Amino acid sequence: MTNSRLNRTPNSDVREMEEIDLLELFRAILKYIKLIIVLCIVFGAGGFFGTKFLITPTYTARTSIYLTPQISESGSLDYNSQMANSKLVTNVVNLMTQNNIMSEVAKDVGLENSSSVKKCISVTNESNTEIITVTATTTDPKLSKDIANDTVNTFINTMQKNLNVRNIEIVDKAKLSYIPSGPNIKKNTMMASLVGGLIGVGYAVLKFLLDNRLRTKEEAEKYLGIPVFAEFPEV
Secondary structure, X not given: OOOHHHHOOHHHHHHHHHHHHHHHHHHHHHHOHHHHHHHHHHHHHHHHHHHHHHOOOEEEEEEEEEEOOOOOOOOOOOHHHHHHXXXXXXXXXXXXXXXXXXXXXXXXHOOOOHHHHHOOEEEEEOOOOOEEEEEEEEOOHHHHHHHHHHHHHHHHHHHHHHHOOOOEEEEEOOOOOOOXXXXXXXXXXXXXXXXXXXXXXXXXXXXXXXXXXXOOHHHHHHHHOOOOOOOOOOO
């Protein structure tokens, strides 16, 4: 009669030890579940109140322009005019944030220089369209609106004066809004709670890895390789 232990391969022993270690690790984490929950609550509350009372809210204003395709003398659109218009869209996105435009906007809205305007503005092109959106974000809702609208107006005037480009139309002007666009209180609260939970789990895992005590008869037999003949009862 063969002993079943003799048929076990080293890989199966390794897998069994890994399973036991993972189970013990899970139990170690559960042991500190109250600490983990408390840290989640404390960090989450810190993220909520810190975001609400310590971070200055920001306000965003948007305006859009449309580059109308050039129409030929016959009243139809040809391929060359469409390609030229597509290239113009790409150029507009780059030209709108040039120093000459930004300097003029900074003078109009009362900022120090062109760099101050560039920091709070972004110009994007909606995919497969001739619509360009100018977005301004600052801590002052009126300033955001003024920057967005003045950037578009200054750019259109410059293009008409210097390059005789007259196919740019304003689709939607920026409006004054007192609803903050940031920071995201909900997102920051969840992120802070997650950080607190990770710290709690990390603490539990670290305690488990640093704890090399043998707490049960099975652990002693497994790690020492000798049988346990007697054990003191837990009092």
